[in-house]
Amino acid sequence: MIKTYLTLLLCCVCGLSHALSHAQQTPMDSLSDAEMEAYVRNALLEAQAKKKYVKVEKKYRYRVTLTDKKNCGYSVKHPEKFLSVKALARRNRYGLKVDGYDLPVSAVYTRQLSALGLRLHNMSKWNNTVVVETADTMLMARVRQLPFVKATRCVWEGPDSVLVPEPSNRADEVTNRRDTTLHNYYGYGQNQVEMLAVDRLHQAGFRGKGVTIGVIDGGYYNADLMKGIDQSHILGTRNFVRPSKSVYEELDHGMMVLSCMAANEPHYLVGTAPEADYYLLQSEDGESEQLVEEDNWCAALEYADSIGCDIVTSSLGYYHFDHEYMNHHYYEQDGHTALNSRSASLAASRGLLVLNSAGNSGRDAWKKIGFPADACDMIAVGAVDSVGLNTTFSSIGNAADGRIKPDVMAQGENSMVYDDDGTVVGVNGTSFSCPTMCGAVACLVQAFPTKRLTEIIRALQQSANNAQHPDNIFGYGIPNVMKAKALLEKK
Numbered sequence: 001m002i003k004t005y006l007t008l009l010l011c012c013v014c015g016l017s018h019a020l021s022h023a024q025q026t027p028m029d030s031l032s033d034a035e036m037e038a039y040v041r042n043a044l045l046e047a048q049a050k051k052k053y054v055k056v057e058k059k060y061r062y063r064v065t066l067t068d069k070k071n072c073g074y075s076v077k078h079p080e081k082f083l084s085v086k087a088l089a090r091r092n093r094y095g096l097k098v099d100g101y102d103l104p105v106s107a108v109y110t111r112q113l114s115a116l117g118l119r120l121h122n123m124s125k126w127n128n129t130v131v132v133e134t135a136d137t138m139l140m141a142r143v144r145q146l147p148f149v150k151a152t153r154c155v156w157e158g159p160d161s162v163l164v165p166e167p168s169n170r171a172d173e174v175t176n177r178r179d180t181t182l183h184n185y186y187g188y189g190q191n192q193v194e195m196l197a198v199d200r201l202h203q204a205g206f207r208g209k210g211v212t213i214g215v216i217d218g219g220y221y222n223a224d225l226m227k228g229i230d231q232s233h234i235l236g237t238r239n240f241v242r243p244s245k246s247v248y249e250e251l252d253h254g255m256m257v258l259s260c261m262a263a264n265e266p267h268y269l270v271g272t273a274p275e276a277d278y279y280l281l282q283s284e285d286g287e288s289e290q291l292v293e294e295d296n297w298c299a300a301l302e303y304a305d306s307i308g309c310d311i312v313t314s315s316l317g318y319y320h321f322d323h324e325y326m327n328h329h330y331y332e333q334d335g336h337t338a339l340n341s342r343s344a345s346l347a348a349s350r351g352l353l354v355l356n357s358a359g360n361s362g363r364d365a366w367k368k369i370g371f372p373a374d375a376c377d378m379i380a381v382g383a384v385d386s387v388g389l390n391t392t393f394s395s396i397g398n399a400a401d402g403r404i405k406p407d408v409m410a411q412g413e414n415s416m417v418y419d420d421d422g423t424v425v426g427v428n429g430t431s432f433s434c435p436t437m438c439g440a441v442a443c444l445v446q447a448f449p450t451k452r453l454t455e456i457i458r459a460l461q462q463s464a465n466n467a468q469h470p471d472n473i474f475g476y477g478i479p480n481v482m483k484a485k486a487l488l489e490k491k
């Protein structure tokens with residue numbers, strides 16, 4: 001999630017609704033975009049002023065790129081020692097071999113880094129990188145002299161004060177109130193489901209059962225208390241930002257994203273993959289926007305691969321950071337330059353299908369998709385409104401090397417999701433078109449478990465309403481998953 005005011009307006013207003021409602025004097029729908037932006041900004045500043053902070057030691061995190069994986073202690077001949085049975089089964093299903101990318105980072109090297117007094121934050125075996133934390137920046141000069149270190153880069157500057165958390169009782173927040181239900185089976189989610197013809201795929205018996213989806217996002221605030229999310233389908237969670245903290249305790253963006261797929265409450269809200277299984281992985285840090293979040297994202301993606309997820313959906317994207325020297329540039333959008341884009345491209349060669357939101361920069365100077373939406377052999381999802389017209393906020397392509405981006409479109413304006421209290425609200429953003437599409441893809445994967453990812457992606461593209469003339473705004477357009485099913489049956 002790129003932390004611009006646009007994102008606040010499109011994605012985070014719903015999460016702030018409870019705080020804002022006390023101060024609201026003017027109907028929100030009567031405000032212009034500029035007035036809305038100013039309103040949200042002032043509300044945030046007002047809330048910020050009331051918070052309490054304590055001084056802390058300023059620290060830094062560096063991405064250390066290693067030269068090799070010597071003495072890592074593992075061999076591609078025995079992948080069962082570092083990959084799960086399910087991960088290996090997925091590779092075998094597609095005829096993919098385990099290779100050097102899959103080998104863990106050398107423990108010999110990480111121990112030497114730790115011995116210098118550096119704290120290990122996370123690592124990426126696919127990129128052969130380690131993120132270390134220190135308060136002593138001079139120590140990095142010694143790190144750069146180590147024979148196994150190829151390069152270092154600062155990816156996070158810590159604050160000199162941190163927020164004192166306010167006590168809360170999440171159980172009291174979640175009312176799961178149901179003032180109204182609808183005659184329609186999908187409830188408030190009917191339009192976003194039917195736009196992709198997912199309802200017909202469900203009727204054919206494909207609701208995502210047996211498919212495991214890894215969700216990489218911010219926090220999943222209160223998702224464990226939602227009436228409409230069957231907890232038996234949540235196979236596990238992991239926080240790559242603050243490992244000691246539950247993913248259910250902060251940030252509601254991931255919870256909203258999850259509800260697009262996993263909601264299973266007939267006549268109120270049903271998502272596109274209500275019978276799929278899910279891992280909830282937090283990589284987004286709500287306290288800042290810095291390059292380390294791409295490292296967190298890569299670690300989460302590799303974890304999703306290692307435990308055997310079939311699909312990963314991510315409603316995160318990066319290009320602009322709190323510190324200008326970390327910013328990306330458009331010419332980097334080749335699918336292999338940015339760390340997280342490189343990992344997303346590599347995932348496909350592991351048999352892992354990745355979907356990522358295109359981004360909400362259509363009204364910004366940047367306008368382009370974010371990273372890793374530029375990755376190769378994955379699906380970047382843009383947003384349309386309820387009648388299938390492109391939204392002005394949806395980021396555009398193409399990729400810098402000319403590839404069509406976004407790939408496909410789904411409803412991302414007035415998307416129906418769960419709010420913090422368990423009721424349904426309408427929200428805007430490619431953050432929500434992406435998981436809606438992911439659920440549809442999961443149903444296709446259930447129907448065709450042996451089809452290669454490229455075949456599923458191509459069928460999805462060919463079934464879309466702009467397939468004859470794909471462009472940098474709509475991509476291939478809005479898919480019809482029943483047409484995609486028919487195309488896959490012919491092969």
